[in-house]
Amino acid sequence: METLIDTLKILVPLAYLATTGIYAQLFFSPEEKRFSGKAHLGLCISLALHTFLLVALGYNLHRCPLGTFGEGLLFLAWILGVIHLLSEWLADSRRLGLFTLLPATLCVVAGVFLLKPDFALPAELRSSLLVFHIVASLASYACFSMASILAGMYLVLHGKLKHKNFDITFRKLPPLEKLDKLSANWSFLGSATMVFSSVIGITWVRKDGLAGMGLNELAIYLVLAVFLGAGASRRLFGLRGKRHALVILAGFMVLLLTNLYGTHGFHR
Amino acid sequence: MAMDAREDNLPAQAFVLGANHLTASVALRDRLLLSEDELPDFCRALLRVPGMREVVVLSTCNRSEIYGIGAQPSLIRPLVEKLWGASKGVSEDEIRNHGYFHAQGEAVRHLFRVIGSLDSMVLGEMQIFGQIKEAYRVAVEQRCVDFYLNHLFQSGIRVGKRIRTETAIHEGAVSISYAAVELAKKVLGDLKGKTVGVVGAGEMGELAAQHLHKAGAAKFVFFNRTLATAEKLAAGFGGELCLLADLDKRLSHCDIVVSATGAPGIVITRAQVQEAARHRGGRPIFLIDIAAPRDIDPAAGGVSNAYLFSIDDLKNVVNENVALRKESSRQALAIIDEEAARMEGWFQGLDIVPTIKNLRDKYNGIAEKEIEKWAAGQSEETRRKLEALGRSLLNKFLHHPTSRLKLLGERGDGKRASYFAGLFFALAEEEKEDGQG
Numbered sequence: 243m244e245t246l247i248d249t250l251k252i253l254v255p256l257a258y259l260a261t262t263g264i265y266a267q268l269f270f271s272p273e274e275k276r277f278s279g280k281a282h283l284g285l286c287i288s289l290a291l292h293t294f295l296l297v298a299l300g301y302n303l304h305r306c307p308l309g310t311f312g313e314g315l316l317f318l319a320w321i322l323g324v325i326h327l328l329s330e331w332l333a334d335s336r337r338l339g340l341f342t343l344l345p346a347t348l349c350v351v352a353g354v355f356l357l358k359p360d361f362a363l364p365a366e367l368r369s370s371l372l373v374f375h376i377v378a379s380l381a382s383y384a385c386f387s388m389a390s391i392l393a394g395m396y397l398v399l400h401g402k403l404k405h406k407n408f409d410i411t412f413r414k415l416p417p418l419e420k421l422d423k424l425s426a427n428w429s430f431l432g433s434a435t436m437v438f439s440s441v442i443g444i445t446w447v448r449k450d451g452l453a454g455m456g457l458n459e460l461a462i463y464l465v466l467a468v469f470l471g472a473g474a475s476r477r478l479f480g481l482r483g484k485r486h487a488l489v490i491l492a493g494f495m496v497l498l499l500t501n502l503y504g505t506h507g508f509h510r
Numbered sequence: 511m512a513m514d515a516r517e518d519n520l521p522a523q524a525f526v527l528g529a530n531h532l533t534a535s536v537a538l539r540d541r542l543l544l545s546e547d548e549l550p551d552f553c554r555a556l557l558r559v560p561g562m563r564e565v566v567v568l569s570t571c572n573r574s575e576i577y578g579i580g581a582q583p584s585l586i587r588p589l590v591e592k593l594w595g596a597s598k599g600v601s602e603d604e605i606r607n608h609g610y611f612h613a614q615g616e617a618v619r620h621l622f623r624v625i626g627s628l629d630s631m632v633l634g635e636m637q638i639f640g641q642i643k644e645a646y647r648v649a650v651e652q653r654c655v656d657f658y659l660n661h662l663f664q665s666g667i668r669v670g671k672r673i674r675t676e677t678a679i680h681e682g683a684v685s686i687s688y689a690a691v692e693l694a695k696k697v698l699g700d701l702k703g704k705t706v707g708v709v710g711a712g713e714m715g716e717l718a719a720q721h722l723h724k725a726g727a728a729k730f731v732f733f734n735r736t737l738a739t740a741e742k743l744a745a746g747f748g749g750e751l752c753l754l755a756d757l758d759k760r761l762s763h764c765d766i767v768v769s770a771t772g773a774p775g776i777v778i779t780r781a782q783v784q785e786a787a788r789h790r791g792g793r794p795i796f797l798i799d800i801a802a803p804r805d806i807d808p809a810a811g812g813v814s815n816a817y818l819f820s821i822d823d824l825k826n827v828v829n830e831n832v833a834l835r836k837e838s839s840r841q842a843l844a845i846i847d848e849e850a851a852r853m854e855g856w857f858q859g860l861d862i863v864p865t866i867k868n869l870r871d872k873y874n875g876i877a878e879k880e881i882e883k884w885a886a887g888q889s890e891e892t893r894r895k896l897e898a899l900g901r902s903l904l905n906k907f908l909h910h911p912t913s914r915l916k917l918l919g920e921r922g923d924g925k926r927a928s929y930f931a932g933l934f935f936a937l938a939e940e941e942k943e944d945g946q947g
Contacts, residue, residue, distance in 0.1 A: 272837055273676075273678065273838075275676055275678075404811065406826065408826060408830045413682070413834075416699075417695060417699035418698075418699075419697070419794065420699045479791075481792060483794060483814070484815070
């Protein structure tokens with residue numbers, strides 16, 4: 243099993259890197275159709291290998307592979323890949339795969355390096371509630387990532403329209419209104435998932451009486467405040483377009499900084 | 511001119527005779543144009559031209575072309591020119607001097623270029639694909655198409671589809687009005703249900719409104735200094751009519767604003783756009799200024815959520831798209847080369863068909879004579895068995911020679927293979943004997 247995991251640890255990042263390369267060609271080449279099928283095939287192979295890796299890790303560790311930072315990154319990348327695969331089917335967004343797969347690939351590469359295959363989870367952390375909490379947290383991270391990727395695309399297209407730069411990137415990006423709406427929807431979904439994750443987390447801490455485990459309230463409230471604020475001001479004060487995109491990106495920066503600062507999500 | 515009686519035995523060749531936007535003036539193209547009603551009769555008349563075996567006539571405002579199959583295209587050409595000229599009151603010299611004639615490989619390549627829209631006035635326009643399919647349908651209906659043109663046009667349609675799906679030759683707007691629609695879509699997404707404000711009642715504004723209407727825009731508001739001038743225009747689009755003085759109040763209701771007045775100064779100021787954008791609750795407003803001199807203050811482009819484009823910007827979009835199409839045409843040409851080579855192989859393979867037919871006929875004749883000899887006085891069942899044996903042996907004996915001959919034909923060695931097959935199997939002598947008999 244360990245040989246299989248070691249092999250997959252090499253194959254999965256390679257598959258993601260190759261697929262991201264194909265998606266880059268798909269986006270920047272005028273002959274988009276030449277790369278379309280290859281890109282989709284690459285994504286399916288990458289996701290299949292990635293799923294095998296997660297299952298093999300779980301089997302080897304006798305637990306859900308969400309116990310370490312590396313495992314979390316791998317799972318986050320997997321959610322991003324699945325989200326992109328679904329949006330390819332539902333919203334014909336294949337040409338934008340580069341922007342979703344690039345962060346997924348970075349997470350995979352970092353995740354593989356940070357993996358600790360023999361890491362044993364302490365007994366108090368072996369709870370199904372904790373698993374749900376982590377899955378929901380990572381799903382909210384993935385949603386926020388999608389929202390910020392779309393917000394970034396919005397700003398790029400906005401800049402190109404304002405500066406009358408009609409290059410290949412301009413042609414390939416979807417309409418401004420679509421980017422704005424999609425970014426807002428992912429942000430809303432991310433906020434809802436994060437609230438859900440927090441509720442599960444609090445329930446788990448209270449149920450298991452883990453006195454030493456607490457939430458870094460300031461960090462989580464800050465992130466939620468930014469994203470929920472963006473949604474509310476969109477509804478109430480018409481905060482759309484460029485300003486909305488900037489707020490979403492700011493929220494994502496806060497999310498990244500709090501994670502880098504805490505290293506274990508929002509936990510003290 | 512009388513055709514040789516033996517020409518039916520000669521291999522078939524494709525040819526095209528026509529005139530298009532590159533070779534003939536609009537006036538001549540108009541005179542050569544064949545209407546929908548004229549086409550069926552003209553196709554049938556062409557089929558009566560000596561030597562002509564199959565024909566398809568394509569006639570559009572940019573080109574009129576006759577695709578034909580015959581054994582000696584160079585001999586058919588003057589007859590077709592004469593018939594075409596006589597039916598449209600155009601001299602044969604005019605057709606010859608302002609038209610083109612291609613035979614065999616070049617004719618195939620020409621059809622593929624036309625169907626792929628590489629030969630169109632607007633590179634990549636896709637209307638021609640439907641027009642060729644229609645011309646082919648009419649010819650089929652009139653029974654003017656048989657084995658050769660069926661194969662050629664079916665292949666052509668496949669080539670057209672390949673070019674459409676494998677290249678970006680038809681992508682991007684290449685006219686100013688479509689470029690405006692494309693840009694509006696880039697900002698607002700789907701234009702269904704969007705409100706368009708048209709400032710000025712001129713032709714340019716009307717044309718832009720027509721394109722936006724086709725793209726799905728539902729509501730139209732026409733602004734003009736005098737209501738009477740714009741009344742007809744507003745009625746045509748089922749739109750609302752407003753005085754230019756009401757622009758302040760109504761601008762915020764418009765998702766798209768097209769300004770094309772003949773006013774000497776600025777008609778829409780930055781302050782007006784800013785106020786409209788403020789009232790729109792963050793929803794973008796798309797402004798097109800196609801007037802000369804400009805109607806909309808260029809500074810309005812700096813307003814948040816307002817996107818302003820002038821006629822020069824639209825021209826830049828068109829230029830970018832034309833460049834992109836030209837780039838894609840190289841890829842389309844590669845597809846045409848590949849498919850034309852395949853077609854050429856198919857035609858060459860047909861050179862050998864008469865030889866194969868002669869070979870089979872000869873040995874069939876021998877088998878029949880022998881069966882007749884051996885079956886004399888035998889029961890009906892024995893005769894049937896002998897016939898089955900004869901057929902079976904014949905197929906087995908001729909299988910390898912036939913497949914080798916076909917292969918040589920496809921490789922372009924049809925004529926040589928025919929010569930040697932005739933020599934080895936004494937096919938020419940057989941023909942001579944038949945002739946004497």
